[in-house]
Amino acid sequence: MSEELKQVTHIDNVRLGEDEKSVVIIDQTQLPNRTVYLTLRTPEEMYDAIKLLQVRGAPAIGICAGYSIYALARQWEIGSYTEFAQKFHEQKEYLNSSRPTAVNLSWALNRMEGLVTANAGKPVSEILDLLGKECRAIHEEDIAMCRAISEYGLSLIKEGDGVLTHCNAGPLATSRYGTALGPLFLGKERGMNFHVFSDETRPLLQGARLTSYELQKAGIDVTLICDNMASIVMKNGWVQACFVGCDRVAANGDAANKIGTSGVAILAKHYGIPFYVLGPTSTIDLNCPDGDHIPIELRDPAEIREKWYAEPMALPEVKCYNPAFDVTDHTLISGIVTEKGICRAPYTESLAALFKK
Structure with a gap:
């Protein structure tokens, strides 16, 4: 693969922040003249990034949503499962309201919330670890899906x-x-x-x-x-x-x-x-x-x-x-x-x- 092609196909457009409490994206509204990376930490920043098309494309929106809800959950100081699940649902609904047409947004958020529901009663720390694996899995699965789609x-x-x-x-x-x-x-x-x-x-x-x-x-x-x-x-x-x-x-x-x-x-x-x-x-x-x-x-x-x-x-x-x-x-x-x-x-x-x- 040529270096030019690899730079395009392996671009780091959405990723989880190193602290796992943030999401890093390329601001697509700045392209092609500037390559600007944004670090999203608050629910409002994550909502706006999707609403304002700083991150766009149905699969990328889904990946960003999965990382975002996990990064937010890592920020909460909540010990009880009930409180955690309620907060998770509220933030999930907020992010889901950012754009109505792309189904990947609700698909990814529902998948993440489904994991919370399926592990009701477990320690919040354990659920957070599972959520971290799940949002990464969403991204890895998309990489594999894109390769298969490209082949077909x-x-x-x-x-x-x-x-x-x-x-x-x-x-x-x-x-x-x-x-x-x-x-x-x-x-x-x-x-x-x-x-x-x-x-x-x-x-x-x-x-x-x-x-x-x-x-x-x-x-x-x-x-x-x-x-x-x-x-x-x-x-x-x-x-x-x-x-x-x-x-x-x-x-x-x-x-x-x-x-x-x-x-x-x-x-x-x-x-x-x-x-x-x-x-x-x-x-x-x-x-x-x-x-x-x-x-x-x-x-x-x-x-x-x-x-x-x-x-x-x-x-x-x-x-x-x-x-x-x-x-x-x-x-x-x-x-x-x-x-x-x-x-x-x-x-x-x-x-x-x-x-x-």
Whole structure:
């Protein structure tokens, strides 16, 4: 593996602090111009890091949440199990309220709380040790999942293919290789070459600031395009596959991802280009029947009007609608790539089968 590629795929984007009472993250809002590490110690700092997208990407959010609730628990001076469990539940609910769409957030927090509940009556010191092992296990499992997803995804493309991606689902958003970008990094490691078209991903520009940054640093041929240029590069025959991540997948295969993803899927369908969703099984929510039941986060209108500009690009009285995600209908998805394999339609059957293995 080249040194440049390793620096990208092994980036230390979320980790537990050395004192185990804090969490250290890369502030993704500062990239690509500055690499800034933040140390999160208080519940408010951890909440804001997720809410303000300093840590983002469904798997990374889950990892951060697991570390965060453990780091907070290490700070408490509570001897009784009852008090500890109550405090744990309160802080878990607070962190869980930071963002509604990515299911990994609640998944990781529920997993940690489930361990507390399962060990009711044990000394708090012993439960803390178990929680420390559990949050590390969440991270290690994600590393393994990303590698497996990358292997399955790589089987869908060949040398020289053009791949279009939307938002960012690389190492910064996950662990190691990433999900949607993972096959590209793994292919590069094996000497394969691809050309990637990276949608800028308005209004927060994750494709411009993060995806093109990761790919360029890794030595992968990448071209940044505005979101409304996807159609022309598809029409020109430059795209052989679309790879995107996901924040939640419903039981029927409908998938929520960054706003603009469903438009890419519609274009891909028109031009006969396969459209793949890549993500770990932790993003699959079998309790959610379809995309209509996925909560969609609405964000500050200022992100559209003024965030990246020297001065506002719209009058302050102009109304803005700023959903963070949209839902891609399952009929537009060629396959859902997980660490357990590639699911195909009908997704109600193939997704459910993953959890029976």
